[in-house]
Amino acid sequence: MAAPMLRWCCPGRRFAFARVGCGSCHRRGPPTGSTSNGKRGQSTVAQQPHITAQKPRKGEREWAAVVGLEIHAQIASNSKLFSGSQVHFAAPPNSLVSFFDASLPGTLPVLNRRCVEAAVMTGLALDCHINRKSLFDRKHYFYADLPAGYQITQQRLPIAVNGSLAYSVSVGRKPSQMVTRTVRVKQIQLEQDSGKSLHDDLRSQTLIDLNRAEGQLRVDANISVHRPGEPLGVRTEVKNLNSARFLARAIDYEIQRQINELENGGEILNETRSFDYKLGCTVPMRDKEGKQDYRFMPEPNLPPLLLYDSGSLPPGADPQQVIDIDRLRERLPELPRVTRERLVRQYGMLPEHSCALLNEVGLLEFFQSVIKETRAEPKKVTSWVLNTFLGFLKQQNLAVSESPVTPSALAELLDLLDRKAISSSAAKQVFEELWRNEGKTPAQIVAEKKLELLQDLEALEQLCRSTLEAHPHVVMDLKRGNPRAINKLIGLVRKATLGRADPTAIKEVLERQLSS
């Protein structure tokens, strides 16, 4: 490497995480090279003949892939899972480290109530069975950023088990072809994060940051392929995938790799692999980071975690000392699936639009604020929010919260459009002006740029007449029977009105004048 650089790696452990283990089955078409149509979830072979671009060769049967995910998600809490030190994104290295975090001898873990609540709520949201009693375990391995030599997790009896998540995916070429799928959730467990290693290759040093609070999501994917009806294949684990996009690419690649390997008479090794996102392929990891005996043992310093519901709550219990599942259930927000159904029902929205509104943080709230303030049709609002507004955000890589256009401004703009004060093309122009954020209201912009529709019919008649007079050859063309010539005339009139006239109105006037 030419330049000195710091490379950081997360060797597979995260702090204060709910760990969600999922199992789902993806079946694949034959390995004929055409499976890469880009979208996951379209890979269910039986219902999706379109991915079988070439027919299976004679005697060749389909392959089925089985994928299980281990999702590490950071809990949004003020302090760490087992210590009182703060959690801040991008804090200076080792600035948020308690004696426990540094594993000083004699320190003991103290469970963070907020993290337990978050885990229970996640379990409820994922339709899990919440274990009234769960246990903590130690998972041992030596690593420089694991100062205790073990990580506290919930291996044997986790806080929640046996859940499921239903979701919709579009199938086929039209986005409106949505089907509902279900993924099973095996368990949710609370787990302590490790630190972070920073490898300084130049000086062959490893620097350790024990803050342990960054990276909100990380996924390990377990993948195997087999012929339907036969036992499951040997699995590989692709570790440390930190975006949905890479996760999808890694799984697609790995399934294809395994199929190719088996088709060519090779065998699949039970190994740990990593995803090289630059090359788009998975590669085996060094052995010591892969399989090892973690020598699990009960964590003796944490008593069993007991949860209660309104029926089992011990009388006179201090609410600060107990966790009541029923009260947490009451605090659950409306779940995304319910929201999507409500949007479809309430606004007559297409299912894929309801999905799109929920896929972007803050977009639904933005949409609802606009709806509340405008008289425009919900369909119009949906279209503007999802096409124009979201388009601008995406183009500039902004979050909804960073948008220069407020819901009120968009609502006002849609009102102008709704009462036909401006044309849609003028509205787009106004929106662009709003995006520049010069503190003007849509009405001010319309006035300044003279974008309001020409309401004076006399003036429009006048303009039409002079346009016809100025372009006799187009009129001739029209009279010779070219139907498209009328569009040319409409365009010319619109140009003359500086885009302020409604094309339908222009057409009406022109036709009347031509026929008279």
Next chain:
Amino acid sequence: MQVTMVSVALKQGQVTPTELCQRCLSLIKKTKFLNAYITVSEEVALKQAEEAEKRYKKGHSLGDLDGIPIAVKDNFSTSGIETTCASNMLKGYVPPYNATVVQKLLDQGALLMGKTNLDEFAMGSGSTDGIFGPVKNPWSYSKQYREKRKQNSHSENEDSNWLITGGSSGGSAAAVSAFTCFAALGSDTGGSTRNPAAHCGVVGLKPSYGLVSRHGLIPLVNSMDVPGILTRCVDDAATVLGILAGHDPKDSTTIQDPVKPFTLPSLTDVSKLCIGIPKEYLTPELSSEVHSLWSKAANLFESEGAKVIEVSLPHTSYSIVCYHVLCTSEVASNMARFDGLEYGHRCDSSVSTEAMYAATRREGFNDVVRGRILSGNFFLLKENYENYFVKAQKVRRLIANDFVNVFNSGVDVLLTPTTLSEAVPYTEFIKEDNRTRSAQDDIFTQAVNMAGLPAVSVPMALSTQGLPIGLQFIGRAFCDQQLLTVAKWFEKQVQFPVIQLQELMDDCSSVFENEKLASVSLK
């Protein structure tokens, strides 16, 4: 002399905390050869004494322990004072915080005289296996023992025949026994407080698991460790326990209910008591002298009207092997943090991180510790976990249930020996290895830790050799107060003789002008 009485003397101005402190410091120096202390925190203690003195002058002391010299086993974290666990691994390690129990003592105004010697990481039963060398039993130098020796054998070289203290809290036991402090903290995982207490003729209390915070105690076996209390009388143990007991938000295994300081009542009538004598504790290895004292004690209770019955703890014989599996497994886990990165010893090698770990741990731990780590990791291997660890946990439950059954049958307190015999000479002790010794010596004490019960060793009498023999009382979980009440009654009945170290101390007594106060510290 009892701590509460010294406290009165301090209040009345008969003696000042500084005088008391200097007296103990001088005795520490005088008895340096006992090797009871690893670190003597002279400056800290004198400064604390000065502050205590100011408080007494103003007339508001912090409590019974204000100005009272205490010592702390060197496996409790002490802020700003080196905490070694008698291991190369932690040589030079200065914790940035106090263990909760240490903090509680300091908050009461106690004077921290120093950190006491132990077996490396508290793994042992002799206080012979630490990097600072073995602790010598003060009774080796007592008038009582020396006179008997002169009668029995004339030829042997006295100095080479000093006795072990027992362990692993031997430094704390010796420190209390030799009057260098009024109370000391030990730790008790399988008998480490009660065993040296018995050998050194002092009271050794192992409180109920969960009654006293372990935060800051460098662990041996988290599920069995309890801070222990060593004092010269039962009342003192109760005074210290009253201060230490209670919930600690930093230790999730401590009880939630509030605990108040208490004073032990003086029992006059034991007729309502039921004393259980577990028959399984009558083992062939039990010395005849301990056996006869045990019987004598049982008779004493009976003659005073108590109900004394034989009881059975049928799973006792599995305790040693069960303890071995559970102890080494937790040791393997707890010792994993000593990797040379964050604190403690680090080897010079820098070939690779793995090579550094290996060399650091080889240099840092002694054979005993490394042996236990190795066994523990073996038991925790995936293929062995069910057969060893899980089975041992089940046996542990059976052992704990034995006690529950006995106490449910109406027994208030169990009476057992603490040790097989009196203290043995060092030369004799080291004929067996640490593992064998620990297995033998913990036989009467270990099951109590598995069950989390309170137990106290009370010195009963001197053997024919002139050495102390202690007996153990075991109570119901969290009935520590009841246990100590019975122990106090017993203590009063047996009138255990005071160790006579005059020859050792003679030229120290001049520190005190007031003769009465000389006896305060010496008696």
